Each structure stands twice: as structure tokens, then as C-alpha cells.
Amino acid sequence: MKRLFNLLVAVFVVGAALYFFLNRSDKSEGEAPVLAGAPANAALLVRGEYLTKAADCIACHTVPGGKGQPFAGGLPFVLPFGTIYSSNITADPETGIGKWSDDDFVRALHDGVRADGKRLYPAFPYTSYTALSRNDVLAIKAYLFSLPKVSQPNREADLGFPFNQRWAMGLWNAAFFKSSRFEADASKPPAWNQGKYLATALGHCAECHTPRNFAFAMDADNNLAGESIQGWRAYNITSDAKHGIGAWSDAEVASYLTTGHAAGRGSASGPMGEAVEHSLQYLKPEDASALVSYLRTVPAKAGKNPIEIDAKAxxxxxxxxxxxxxxxxxxxxxxxxxxxxxxxxxxxxxxxxxxxxxxxxxxxxxxxxxxxxxxxxxxxxxxxxxxxxxxxxxxxxxxxxxxxxxxxxxxxxxxxxxxxxxxxxxxxxxxxxxxx
CATH class of the missing domain: 1.10.760.10 (Cytochrome c-like domain)
Incomplete structure (x- = not known):
């Protein structure tokens, strides 16, 4: 028993050390690409609204079908280890985030830590939002705080042990997360960097389209190769010509993203339909084109359980x-x-x-x-x-x-x-x- 206790203590100490060493936050601000729909000289709330839609915040923080108020939370996420409910992100001071400071809000999106110091579960995509610039994060906060306040208490996650131990997320972060801002690739055109910022940070495409490992962390080696989520299959959107979107034309990809339909390719539904309805349809044409240009360069992967299309059944x-x-x-x-x-x-x-x-x-x-x-x-x-x-x-x-x-x-x-x-x-x- 004593030996087991010592082993557990050792594991905890090593894990804590790894956390503090590996999960150091990159405080450098970096420079976010200038999006056509959110230029730096636009009014703060105008920029904030565009960025909030591009980030698709409403889809996760609103119970659909008229059953919930916008951004008031309560949407269930059924995961292999339990159910998590999205939180109220209206400016209500008691049940929402109305008392959060700018630094509190930035810390949540960049580091996955709430205003009370407790860790967020990665069902909230801080693992992608960490790449957002501070200015863009604060523009989103300003827009959210301009909306009606909704008094709606948050629901506690229904998770069994040990998944209900939020402190343990520090160890998870040590192994699978690095807080860092977006860095533009100087060797690539500006539009490509805009597209990457949209796909990897704001739009967080990988959160649905990338396979997860045993610990529910994204498998970077199979980025955007497809995954199953909430009972739906998020398809392979790598440049693979057979199993991804490599054979699609630019116009077909752009049409699917912004209208939810590409002739002969498919129509969006489920979570992807929500992304189109609440987010992607509002992209400026220049930003949608930039997103397509980035997706074109995602390394081709067949993904698990690849689908072969028979267009002439x-x-x-x-x-x-x-x-x-x-x-x-x-x-x-x-x-x-x-x-x-x-x-x-x-x-x-x-x-x-x-x-x-x-x-x-x-x-x-x-x-x-x-x-x-x-x-x-x-x-x-x-x-x-x-x-x-x-x-x-x-x-x-x-x-x-x-x-x-x-x-x-x-x-x-x-x-x-x-x-x-x-x-x-x-x-x-x-x-x-x-x-x-």
C-alpha cells in the first residue's frame, strides 16, 4: 500500500512538473491576419460581431429549436465519458460572464481557465482559440457584452470519476496543449494566412474534423482527416483527391461552405449545417476564398473508414x-x-x-x-x-x-x-x- 501511495505521489509530482514546464503560455501577441470582414479600422462592435459569427459561438452556446436564449448555454455535448453542457456567455453578472474582466475573458480563450480559476474542458475549443489575437478576443467580448443579458444558471457537467476532477485538466494540458498565438508564415501569400487563421483559430475546423486520440486530444498527424461527433460524421476535408476535397473545384468548396450545398458533392446538415447557418454564410467572399486557399494545402490523408464515392450508382x-x-x-x-x-x-x-x-x-x-x-x-x-x-x-x-x-x-x-x-x-x- 505504501509503495502504491508513493507511486501515485510520484506520478502527481511529475505530472505537475510537466504541466508547469510544457504548459507555459506564449505571451507574445503575434499579429492576426487582417480579415476582409473585420478590418482593424472597423468599429469595435462591427468587428466583434463578424468575429463572433466566424467563431460560431452561438451554435454551441444556444439550445436550438427556440428552446434556449441566444448565448445562454445549456446545450449538451454527449462524450464517451459523460455529458458536458455549454455555459452562459451573456453579460448577466450572476449566471453569465458579466463580472469577467478583459483579462478573465482572454485567459479563458487563450488558456482554458475560467474567471474563478477552474479549468475548462476542451469541449470548449480553447485549444484552437488560443491562436486568436488579444484584440480579436476583446472585440468578441465587447460584442457579447452589447447583447441582452440572460439569467440562466449553468448546468454542471455529468461526468464520472476521474473525469469530473477539473484540476486534472492541468495535466491534460501539459501533455496535449500549448498556449500560443497565431504566427503568419511569411513564405505564404496574405490570403493563405487569412485562411489558416479562419480555419485553425476562429473557425476551429479541426475540433470536429480531426480524429481524437485515447485522451480526446486532436491527432495532429491526421489533421482534418475526418471524425465522428455527436452521432454525425464530420468528413475528411484534407486535399486527398479520393477521400477528401482534393477533387472539388474552388467554387464547389466555397459554395458548400457558404451556402451549404455544392452540386454533385453534397448538402450540409447536422453540426455542419449549423456552422453554415450561424457562421460560414456570413463570411465575406474574400475571406471565404482565403479559407479555400488554405484548405487546398492541408496534407492529403485517407482518414479512418474512408469513403469511396460512386457518383453514377x-x-x-x-x-x-x-x-x-x-x-x-x-x-x-x-x-x-x-x-x-x-x-x-x-x-x-x-x-x-x-x-x-x-x-x-x-x-x-x-x-x-x-x-x-x-x-x-x-x-x-x-x-x-x-x-x-x-x-x-x-x-x-x-x-x-x-x-x-x-x-x-x-x-x-x-x-x-x-x-x-x-x-x-x-x-x-x-x-x-x-x-x-
Whole structure:
């Protein structure tokens, strides 16, 4: 027992030493690239609003569907080790951050430490926000403090031991985090640096699109190679031509980012749809172009469970808009009946879609993924977002269909439009997806 105690003490001391040595903060301010939508000479609140949207703060700090007030927190994040709830970041002095000083706010974004000295969990992306300049952080704070105050107490995280020990985040930070500001690459064009700042700091793309290791830290060796989050698959957005976006044109990437749709490539939904609705659609064209230029240079990676696209799935091509190809029913009779009843009128039997370009299915990664995560979530949750004064809508069928029916429909869609006969979405998988 004594030997075990001494070992634990040794581990703690070494961990603490590593923390203080490795987690030193780089206090140099650095120089953030000048974004077209947030020039330095713009009014503080104008800059702050643009930066806040680019950082997509509202998506995580607001319960959607009109169930929560903007920025008042309470959105659950279901993680492998428990559930974390986003915090109230309105200027309410009692339940929000109204008493936080400038230094308090900067420390939270740069170092992951709250005003009371307690450590934040990396579900809050301080691991990316650390690269923001102090001026940009304070512009965001000024904008948040200009908004209505909301009195809403924060919910405590529902985590088991040892994950509920916030102090232990100091050791995690020692191993996986370095507080440092963005440094421009002088060998690259200004637009590329703007794009990198948007992708890595403000937009924190890696937080969703980069795989996590055993300790839930981002795997830098597979940056942007794709990951699963909250029951959705955040796709590979490296320059890989087969599994990433390397074969997409610049116009297609920009369109997907700012409108949520790229013809023949896919339509955004789930967390990515939220990013488009609340953040990316507001980027100035110059900033969106800069973001594309940076993504073009992200090293190509196949990622785990890579998806191969069949843009000309034979059953879909053989079908007319009004009727299915006869051979598709074998083994998918129930899915075909469900598709006929609820889906064909919008998506059409050939997957071309009508009424809205967002309804097209051919060439999308969702229908080409045998695991069926995103197709299943789309059936369960539907889509409802507003982009550029247009409503993008698909009804949710989670309450109307049983787990068996959802599985049958998902498997049919993947076989019909992705030519993936090996899809094996099960009722058990659907049941789990419902809880995400």
C-alpha cells in the first residue's frame, strides 16, 4: 500500500512538473491576419460581431429549436465519458460572464481557465482559440457584452470519476496543449494566412474534423482527416483527391461552405449545417476564398473508414425520376416502400432532387458511407436551416418510424444512391443514434 501511495505521489509530482514546464503560455501577441470582414479600422462592435459569427459561438452556446436564449448555454455535448453542457456567455453578472474582466475573458480563450480559476474542458475549443489575437478576443467580448443579458444558471457537467476532477485538466494540458498565438508564415501569400487563421483559430475546423486520440486530444498527424461527433460524421476535408476535397473545384468548396450545398458533392446538415447557418454564410467572399486557399494545402490523408464515392450508382442512373429501377427492390423491399411513401417526391427515384438543389443525393458522401451515420441522422432529425434568406427544410421522421423502419430506409438509400450493397445499418445502431 505504501509503495502504491508513493507511486501515485510520484506520478502527481511529475505530472505537475510537466504541466508547469510544457504548459507555459506564449505571451507574445503575434499579429492576426487582417480579415476582409473585420478590418482593424472597423468599429469595435462591427468587428466583434463578424468575429463572433466566424467563431460560431452561438451554435454551441444556444439550445436550438427556440428552446434556449441566444448565448445562454445549456446545450449538451454527449462524450464517451459523460455529458458536458455549454455555459452562459451573456453579460448577466450572476449566471453569465458579466463580472469577467478583459483579462478573465482572454485567459479563458487563450488558456482554458475560467474567471474563478477552474479549468475548462476542451469541449470548449480553447485549444484552437488560443491562436486568436488579444484584440480579436476583446472585440468578441465587447460584442457579447452589447447583447441582452440572460439569467440562466449553468448546468454542471455529468461526468464520472476521474473525469469530473477539473484540476486534472492541468495535466491534460501539459501533455496535449500549448498556449500560443497565431504566427503568419511569411513564405505564404496574405490570403493563405487569412485562411489558416479562419480555419485553425476562429473557425476551429479541426475540433470536429480531426480524429481524437485515447485522451480526446486532436491527432495532429491526421489533421482534418475526418471524425465522428455527436452521432454525425464530420468528413475528411484534407486535399486527398479520393477521400477528401482534393477533387472539388474552388467554387464547389466555397459554395458548400457558404451556402451549404455544392452540386454533385453534397448538402450540409447536422453540426455542419449549423456552422453554415450561424457562421460560414456570413463570411465575406474574400475571406471565404482565403479559407479555400488554405484548405487546398492541408496534407492529403485517407482518414479512418474512408469513403469511396460512386457518383453514377447504376440503380439510380437506371431509374427515372418517377419510378425506381426494378432491380433495387431485392433485399430492400421495406426500404423501397418507405422511400416511395415519404422520400421520392422530393429526392426523386434517380436522386436528382426537385424543388431544391439540396435534395439531390447522387455523389454525396452520406449515401456512399456504408456505416450510414449521417443518413440515419438525417432521417431521424431532418433539416431546418435558413441560408441567405432561403429555408432549407426536410421533415424529421424519428417519431414516425421505428428503429427497424429507419434502418431499412437507410440501407435502401445507401444501396440505391451509393451502390453500397454492404450497408448494414441495424435497429440497434439507430437506437444509439437517437440518443446522440
Amino acid at each position: 447504376p440503380w439510380a442512373v437506371a431509374a427515372s425520376a418517377a419510378a425506381p429501377a426494378t432491380s433495387t427492390a431485392e433485399g430492400h423491399e421495406q426500404g423501397l416502400r418507405l422511400f416511395a411513401a415519404a422520400c421520392a417526391s422530393c429526392h426523386q427515384w434517380n436522386g436528382q432532387g426537385q424543388q431544391s438543389a439540396n435534395a439531390s443525393l447522387l455523389g454525396t458522401r452520406g449515401v456512399n458511407d456504408p456505416d450510414g451515420a449521417n443518413v440515419t441522422q438525417m432521417i431521424l432529425q431532418g433539416v431546418k436551416m435558413r441560408v441567405r434568406d432561403q429555408e432549407v427544410y426536410m421533415p424529421a421522421f424519428g417519431k414516425a418510424y421505428t428503429d427497424t423502419e429507419v434502418a431499412a430506409l437507410a440501407n435502401y438509400v445507401i444501396a440505391q444512391f451509393g451502390n453500397k450493397q454492404g450497408a448494414a445499418v441495424t435497429p440497434e445502431f439507430v437506437a444509439k443514434q437517437r440518443t446522440r
